[in-house]
Amino acid sequence: MSTEIRQLEPKDLWNKFADLNAVPRPSKKEERVIAFMKDFGRNLGLKTTVDEVGNVIIKKPATAGMEDRATVVMQSHLDMVHQKNNDTVFDFDTQGIEMYIDGDWVRAKGTTLGADNGLGVATIMTILESTEIEHPAIEALFTIDEETGMTGAMGLKGGLLSGGILLNLDTEEDDEIGVGCAGGIDITATRSYNQEETPEFKIGYAISVKGLQGGHSGMQIHEGLGNANKIMNRVLFDGFENYGLRISEIDGGSLRNAIPRESNAVVAIDAVHEDAFLLEMALVTNTIKKELKTMEPDLKIEVSKCETPEQIMDLGVQEGVTRAIYAATNGVYRMSADIPDLVETSNNIARVIIKDGKIHIGCLTRSSVESSKMDLANTLRATFELTGCEVEFSGAYPGWTPNMDSAILKVMAGLYEELNGEKPHVAACHAGLECGILGTNYPDMDMISFGPNIKGAHSPDERAQISSVQKYWTFVLEILKQIPKK
Known part of the structure; x- marks a missing residue:
């Protein structure tokens, strides 16, 4: 070798x-x-x-x-x-x-x-x-x-x-x-939430997003690659209204400078809505795979029954955080007006961890223009603060x-x-x-x-x-x- x-x-x-x-x-x-x-x-x-x-x-x-x-x-x-x-x-x-x-x-x-x-x-x-x-x-x-x-x-x-x-x-x-x-800056959103005992009428399911290419969150941010954190959030977004879905935990992405390739979640749904849940999962999975088939031919979204989790997150926080992740900019924010084909400003939603009463969302925002970098950073800050998160800026470099x-x-x-x-x-x-x-x-x-x-x-x-x-x-x-x- x-x-x-x-x-x-x-x-x-x-x-x-x-x-x-x-x-x-x-x-x-x-x-x-x-x-x-x-x-x-x-x-x-x-x-x-x-x-x-x-x-x-x-x-x-x-x-x-x-x-x-x-x-x-x-x-x-x-x-x-x-x-x-x-x-x-x-x-x-x-x-x-x-x-x-x-x-x-x-x-x-x-x-x-x-x-x-x-x-x-x-x-x-x-x-x-x-x-x-x-x-x-x-x-x-x-x-x-x-x-x-x-x-x-x-x-x-x-x-x-x-x-x-x-x-x-x-x-x-x-x-x-x-x-x-x-240049770049790390944006980290965190908050605590109350956990609830999972009701007896709910059953557990594990959802995984995998098979994405991943890649460099700067050099490849414009290529249309799938972001596992955004895909997982899309899968979970309307789950409560449709089949009583409650999130127990999510673990998505890894490094701040890598486009997330995988995300895993454990959820609980109403047993009575199991058939509707599985049908909806099949539909949304096929839709996302069709959208990304050119760039992400190996994408897999797997849904499998698992042991019912003992605890689930507070519903109000669940609704807020899934909406915040949906609203948060991911990918290209602005192209350069001065240098042809250059991405000026972008964001990578790199890490999402929801577990044991704690939420952690990590992003890396990049820009060749300092004012545009901070404009996007503040956009993300406002998005996450609206759902009760504390937002920290760190690791800024020119x-x-x-x-x-x-x-x-x-x-x-x-x-x-x-x-x-x-x-x-x-x-x-x-x-x-x-x-x-x-x-x-x-x-x-x-x-x-x-x-x-x-x-x-x-x-x-x-x-x-x-x-x-x-x-x-x-x-x-x-x-x-x-x-x-x-």
Whole structure:
């Protein structure tokens, strides 16, 4: 498996990726990968430091003849999204990623691959280790916790880096040169509710929504993918009026930056309305599947009898929260008026937990315009407050404003066209890159983001294109040769 991956070209890069993927590195649990990177740098005899939040910085002098070039910061994040299929047995805290080759793609067995941003990390490791690659002075910056809060970038202090150019290797389209990104904010709605004893005349049913693709809640938010939390809410919405449905518990979604793939609920219905309930479930299931058949051909909505739950949620709260979730914006809120085809503002209803008298609804709102981000955040706040929830804003991070006069952009755009016979797609993206945050303490740094083709990031369908990695690697090597003089 890993042996097969290690034979791919460029071998040094794929070997570093295989080494990295053997180290468990879920977000918030990066201790092992920090130690791995620290040992890597020090074993090469390079100046290696770990800052107070856990970012690893490794510095390598310029190769002979490149000493007069500008110092380059090469940056990627160490953590990865930990998502797996429901039927996959895997422990992200202890196991390395199990990879395999599928045609022109590298995939993982039932889990996220970690190509986001492991291929960027592996690229930098390869350059640091090489004795043959020409390059200016390199400051390798490996940040932590990008996927669940960007706390590594936020905690990086000024003065640790001297480079004037930053190459962020966290873009997922190989024909794209990134010059801007969206900022984000977490919106969390919570409240308590009274539980009631389930009446004897009710019976229990389990409802599951599964088989959705999931994906990146920024880069793929415009694609029309199904959101398991919204689908589950639609299934439950009129249940009380039609067959006395009462919610006992809901557990939907997982990570704030992943479009929810699954949701599970336990409900109680009036036994006398069981036939009507099953008929209605079949009708609504078929309707939703028809609507989403193009984007979500594997969607399953399963309804099965289960043990009657002992307790159900207060009816008034149930009615309020299902209406609030229905009303809450999910998906694209506004397209950019200035950059064609760019999603400006969006929201992902990422997590819904209703259990044991507690409600938790977690959203991630993104926007490249700060005022629009807060407009949507306040829209969601008002929606959830109307049903009695307390709403907290947290984890806010800034966007990255495009600089179309960037010197390194001009170098890279010309070089891309020379290598590939076509112009690159110079664009801002609707995802949270660390460049905007890093720019707060390094405002004069000229920043660019690029990378190989990675599809399905943040989901078990994540895959990296082998031929694209080869194309990207050639681009990286040529960029390093053409870094401008100081």
